[in-house]
Amino acid sequence: TTLQKVKLEGGGIISSLSQSDHHKLTRTLQIEKRLIEALNHNDFHVMYLPQRNVATGKVTSVEALVRWKDEVLGVIHPDELIPIAEETGLINDIGTFMLEKACQQAAIWKQKGLGIKVSYNSSIREFRDKNMVKTVRSVLKKYNCPSDLIQIEFTEKFALEAEAEKKIIQQMQTLHQEGITFALDDFGTGYASLRYLQLLPIGKLKIDKSFVSSIMQQKKLQQLIQGLIHFGQSLDVIVVAEGVETKDQFNLLSEMGCDAVQGYFISEPITAEEVERLIMLNEV
Ligand code: C2E
Ligand code: MG
Ligand code: MG
Ligand code: MG
Numbered sequence: 001t002t003l004q005k006v007k008l009e010g011g012g013i014i015s016s017l018s019q020s021d022h023h024k025l026t027r028t029l030q031i032e033k034r035l036i037e038a039l040n041h042n043d044f045h046v047m048y049l050p051q052r053n054v055a056t057g058k059v060t061s062v063e064a065l066v067r068w069k070d071e072v073l074g075v076i077h078p079d080e081l082i083p084i085a086e087e088t089g090l091i092n093d094i095g096t097f098m099l100e101k102a103c104q105q106a107a108i109w110k111q112k113g114l115g116i117k118v119s120y121n122s123s124i125r126e127f128r129d130k131n132m133v134k135t136v137r138s139v140l141k142k143y144n145c146p147s148d149l150i151q152i153e154f155t156e157k158f159a160l161e162a163e164a165e166k167k168i169i170q171q172m173q174t175l176h177q178e179g180i181t182f183a184l185d186d187f188g189t190g191y192a193s194l195r196y197l198q199l200l201p202i203g204k205l206k207i208d209k210s211f212v213s214s215i216m217q218q219k220k221l222q223q224l225i226q227g228l229i230h231f232g233q234s235l236d237v238i239v240v241a242e243g244v245e246t247k248d249q250f251n252l253l254s255e256m257g258c259d260a261v262q263g264y265f266i267s268e269p270i271t272a273e274e275v276e277r278l279i280m281l282n283e284v
Contacts, residue, residue, distance in 0.1 A: 031084050034070045039093045044068050046101045047269035048118070050278060051240060051262040054254045059279055061117035061151070063262065064102050065269050066094060086123050095126040096135060099150075103139050105272055106149040114279060119151035119183060124158045127168040136175055147179030151204070154182065156190025159200060169199060176201035183240075187228075197235065205232055209243020209263065216248055226256050233257070 017025065038044060048062035069075045085091040098120040106118040126132060140147055152175070154162075162168040172182060183204035184196065188211055196202065207225060215221055225241075232239035241253045244263030253261055267278060 028084055030073060031076060031081070032088055032090070034073055035081070035085065035088075035090055038068060038070060039090060039097070042097065043070070044094070044097060046098070046105075046272075048105075048272060048275050049262055049269045050267045050275060051260050052266045053260050054258055058282060059266075059275070060115070061119060061260075062275055063153070064098055064105070064118055064120040066098060067269075082123070086125060089125060091123045091125050092129060095120075095122055096139075099136065099139050100143075102150055103143040103145040107143040107145040108272070109276075110146070110149065112276070114276070115149070116275070116279075117149050117151055117181075119153050121153045121185065122158075124154070124161050124168065127162070127171050128165070130167065130171075132171050133174050136180065137178070147175075148181070151181045151183055153185040153206070155185050156187070156192055156196070159184065159193070159196040160191050163195060163199060172201055186242075197237070202237060204238040204240060206240045206242050212241050212243045212249055212253075212263070213245070215252060216246075222252070222256075225253075225258075229257050229259075232259070 045067050046064050047067050048064055050059040051061045051063065052059050066078055066081070067075075068081060082091065082094075085094050102118040102120045106116065109116045109118075129135070136150075139145075140150070162172070176182065181203040182201050183206055184200075184202050185206050186208040187205045189208045205228070207228065211221060211225065215225065229239050231237075238259045240260045240262060241249075241258050242262055244250050244253065244261040244265045246265060249263075250261060250265050270278070
């Protein structure tokens with residue numbers, strides 16, 4: 001861990017750091033320490049970001065997002081938490097926690113007669129664990145959750161690294177054969193490559209919100225996204241737009257034939273109960 005590294009390398013390293021690096025390091029160490037506590041006490045909760053199917057108007061899947069409010073440090077946003085967790089390896093425990101929550105919640109909704117697919121974000125380190133497949137199987141079984149209700153999201157950075165690691169691709173393929181689906185997240189921000197689509201079992205492409213936020217102003221971007229939607233259709237890959245905030249964006253994306261959208265125009269991340277209410281409202 002970072003803490004151990006600093007201890008091993010001694011105080012010399014700290015005194016040679018600039019003040020801002022020093023602040024950053026102190027903050028990282030604090031978060032790391034509290035994170036270990038939080039993991040021991042299951043001190044996280046989960047919010048769900050609804051995804052609306054454009055053709056039916058229905059919410060049939062949600063993305064589970066981790067939320068952490070530490071009693072000492074206050075709210076730590078995922079953008080700060082995840083890189084630290086990835087660096088220290090604690091991301092594997094967060095991943096398992098999210099997997100548990102996703103399966104538990106999907107199973108609860110299934111029992112209530114709501115077939116809602118739950119996706120969660122994963123980091124490549126989780127797939128470097130050779131027991132990943134076993135873990136997923138046992139958690140699905142524990143909650144009696146059908147595998148087709150679970151989707152795992154990963155980024156292009158993950159895909160780029162996974163390419164060189166057979167074991168990771170194998171684990172993804174195995175899970176895919178067993179009914180789990182995969183989504184390529186933040187599409188377009190990394191190293192988008194045709195190879196991933198060939199190599200990895202990708203069922204969904206999620207267009208990053210940075211593109212959606214400028215779609216109204218940029219004709220060229222509109223054409224690119226239109227092309228991407230056609231591309232997805234011909235490959236049987238679902239195309240989802242992230243970060244849809246306005247009615248204009250929503251209308252344009254639906255005209256283009258985008259399969260699904262998520263973002264504040266549909267809903268911000270909400271609790272499981274609120275997801276149920278949203279679906280009930282939709283149905284009347
Ligand atoms: P992401 O997977 O792309 O998740 C979408 C993020 O966009 C979420 O931020 C969500 O709250 C935010 N968002 C949703 N709709 C809108 C919108 O209309 N406008 C804008 N501006 N933002 C919107 P959040 O929850 O802060 O998560 C940030 C990132 O942190 C996620 O991006 C994901 O990469 C990562 N993350 C979150 N939870 C987890 C987790 O449990 N495990 C891992 N490995 N990563 C996670
Ligand atoms: Mg995501
Ligand atoms: Mg994303
Ligand atoms: Mg993101």
